[in-house]
Ligand SMILES: Nc1nc2[nH]cc(C(=O)O)c2c(=O)[nH]1
Ligand code: SF4
């Protein structure tokens with residue numbers, strides 16, 4: 001993980017494959033509604049059946065590469081938001097290169113919060129050890145059985161997550177709901193748990209009904225605002 005190759009000056013020339021950078025309002029999680037710059041990296045180690053960003057990994061091609069210096073300049077000069085969402089794909093796929101970008105984004109003076117949308121199949125220990133900023137927060141997606149990627153989940157991450165972090169369960173079916181409840185029992189975490197419905201197969205009203213019936217009072221419903229505001233297939237929002 002970050003070592004000499006992520007030292008401030010050298011680290012700035014590191015290149016990463018990118019999909020897009022844009023500014024909109026955060027659609028999810030505790031910072032939903034805040035103006036946010038999205039830094040979307042190319043590449044993912046999973047293939048969730050309901051993935052809504054299939055353009056962010058092969059066979060789609062990386063749209064371009066950027067140096068960390070260029071990404072930081074664009075965030076500083078082109079946008080005003082004080083929040084950043086580092087997403088993908090899987091933004092932590094590139095190990096020390098991902099960490100160097102995360103650190104550089106946290107080091108932007110105007111920025112108050114950098115949250116990382118990570119997929120539960122990346123060990124967060126090296127990032128928690130090596131990123132030195134209270135601005136960095138992790139939003140870990142836990143992939144449930146009907147995503148097709150449950151086998152890839154690294155359960156040790158639950159105990160590493162902190163109060164400022166979030167664990168998001170994307171729920172497609174009744175089976176997923178039950179698995180989410182069981183996972184929270186089996187793997188205690190300080191992070192805030194979010195339950196998010198898969199747009200096409202789990203009506204939000206049904207998810208709320210199930211949440212109330214389960215008696216899980218500490219879990220928060222998470223609706224994707226950007227899919228309510230814009231066409232769910234629209235990119236860059
Ligand atoms: N508005 C908006 N909020 C988001 N939160 C997480 C997103 C993602 O694609 O990771 C996302 C996104 O694509 N758009
Ligand atoms: S981890 Fe995220 S980007 Fe990767 S396939 Fe799953 S939903 Fe898509």
Ligand SMILES: [Mg+2]
Pocket residue numbers: 052053
């Ligand atoms: Mg998205």
